[in-house]
Amino acid sequence: MGEHKDRNIECVLAILQKKNPASTKEIMAMRDLFPKLCAGCASGGDVVLAGKSLVEKGIVERKWSSIGFIWELVSDPGYEK
Amino acid sequence: MKNNKGVKMVVWSRIRKDFPVLNQLYEGKNLIYFDSACMALKPVQVWNAMEYYYKYLGACGGAGRSTHCLGLETSLLTEEARKKMTSFINASDVNEIIWTRNATEGLNIIAATIPLKKEQNIVTTTLEHHSGMLPFLKRSKEVGSEFRLVRAKNDGTFDIADFEKQIDDNTKIVSFVHASNLTGTIAPLKEIIEIAHDHGALVVSDEAQYAPHAKLDVKNLDTDFSVLSIHKACGPTGVGVLYGKYDLLEELDMFLVGGDVIEDVIYENGQITAKYLPPPQKFEAGLQNYGGMMGASAAVDYLQNIGMDNIRQREQVFSKKLLEGILEIDKFDVLGPLDYKQRTALVSFRPKSAEINHNDIAEYFNDMLPQHKILMRAGNMCVHPFQYQIGMSPAKGEGIIRASLYIYNTINEIEIFLSALEDFAKIIE
Incomplete structure (x- = not known):
């Protein structure tokens, strides 16, 4: 896993530790709080990819709703907070 | 049929x-x-062509490189690829076709090497892909020349009068997207080229989203430079084409230097003097993407057959x-x-x-x-x-x-x- 993706994974975790659960739109809006972690293009694709990889690891669950996907931190990621 | x-x-x-x-x-x-504007899928004919290179050749091509049988066939096939690309865009001569990694690299070559004076200006539009805008913005800042924008209309079309206002006798080059990757707009490129040429300005057209979808005729358009990305035209990734009128390519400075671009590097009286090859070789430094060129060749064959x-x-x-x-x-x-x-x-x-x-x-x-x-x-x-x-x-x-x-x-x-x-x-x- 490359450094860029690692940083975005940390970004999603940092946001969800502040607001859990959160919609994609909310996560995008909170990226500014963690400028060193939330890297990549303004369009936010990197953050979504990072979120999907956390879902694959079982650390985050993703559910569909009428306002888009809701992301929820469901287990201790094992990262230092 | x-x-x-x-x-x-x-x-x-x-x-x-x-x-x-x-x-x-x-x-x-x-x-x-539904994501072909980013990356077109590849037909079997393209990977067969690339597989042939990697499986049965795998050697160096290009003038002055290996002359053994595998090198010779690689050179012949890549020369053939250049000819097919010449025909694909209706260029006048094979030496007007330069292999690049993609359209972005082609635009960077033009922006970085075109002779530009402080009193001259560069014109582009608000609808450009960043690759058609930022290399020229960077160069204009380096030189201290003016960077002008033609504002697209909010529906993604253009008013020709806006080009007439921005292009003047001090305009060196107009960088313009023929088909937009955002709005799909097909722009009136020929009219814009005529306006630019009336003022003695050059035009580089970004054909990344046009050439895979319609017949590109650089001779008829009279464009000075054009850039393409082959990966959007059923070809492999990492292959692009920069077209330029030959006399203009001769005037451009080198972009990358090193192997394959030189006639000789002379060491005499403690000094090094490099003698460079003419276009297209002077823009193709180092070993090239031979398998990619063969894939590109198969891709344009495939499209032209359709x-x-x-x-x-x-x-x-x-x-x-x-x-x-x-x-x-x-x-x-x-x-x-x-x-x-x-x-x-x-x-x-x-x-x-x-x-x-x-x-x-x-x-x-x-x-x-x-x-x-x-x-x-x-x-x-x-x-x-x-x-x-x-x-x-x-x-x-x-x-x-x-x-x-x-x-x-x-x-x-x-x-x-x-x-x-x-x-x-x-x-x-």
Whole structure:
């Protein structure tokens, strides 16, 4: 896993530790709080990819709703907070 | 096969079979690939050509390199590829074709090497891909020359009078996108080139989104430079073409130097003197992507066998169906002109109600449909300035979803997509 993706994974975790659960739109809006972690293009694709990889690891669950996907931190990621 | 008017007929269902990626189930679902403006899929003919190089040749090509049998065949096939590319865009001479990694590299070569004085200006537009804008912005800042923008109209079209206002006798070069990757707009390139030439300015046309979809004739357009990305034309990644009129290429400075660009490097009296080769070699430093060139050759053969006019005609049918279908649902704003004839077969859209992030919409179609995965791109498509112009804010996470079609798509796929989009509109209401 490359450094860029690692940083975005940390970004999603940092946001969800502040607001859990959160919609994609909310996560995008909170990226500014963690400028060193939330890297990549303004369009936010990197953050979504990072979120999907956390879902694959079982650390985050993703559910569909009428306002888009809701992301929820469901287990201790094992990262230092 | 030809019809009763002598026009070659294409059996599109056979074309689709050349793309095995579309004939598989992915995670148990059928794939509908609507992301060709980013990356076109590759037919078997292209990977066969590349496989031949990697399996049976694998050697150096190019003048002055290995002259053994494998090197010789590699050189012959890459020379053939250059000839095919010359024919594909109707250039005058094979030496006007320079291999690059992609259109972005071609634009950077032009921006970095064109002679530019402080009192001269560069003109481009608000609808450019960042690759057609930023290399020229960077160069103008380095030289201290003026960087001028023609503002596209908010519907993604242009007013020719705006070019007449911005281009003057001090304009050195106009960088212009022939077909937009965001709005699909096909611009009046020939008229813009005439205005530029009337003022003695040069034009570089970004053909990344045009050349794969319609016949590009650089001679007829009289464009000075053009750039293409082969990966959008059924070819391999990492291969692009920079076209330039030969006398202009001769005037450009070197971009990269090293092996393969020199006639000799003389060491005499403690001094080094380099004697460089003429174009195109002077722009192709180092070992080249020989397998990629052979794949590119097969890709343009493939497209030309179908016929670029047939492709354009087919895509207009797609464009009409897709554009009118999305507009009819009436829940989405569409970027770009509302006349399908002014477009390539791509539509960028976003919900009128902005409660949902664009990435979620693309992901919904990728993951949430019961039988299909409809693959589209979400984001800002590297055309941020135009989105700021029309009141969107990429910085605040606003973006669009883009459906972009190509030769292997079908009307049935558009119908499946429109039906799913209509259902989706109800969900988010």
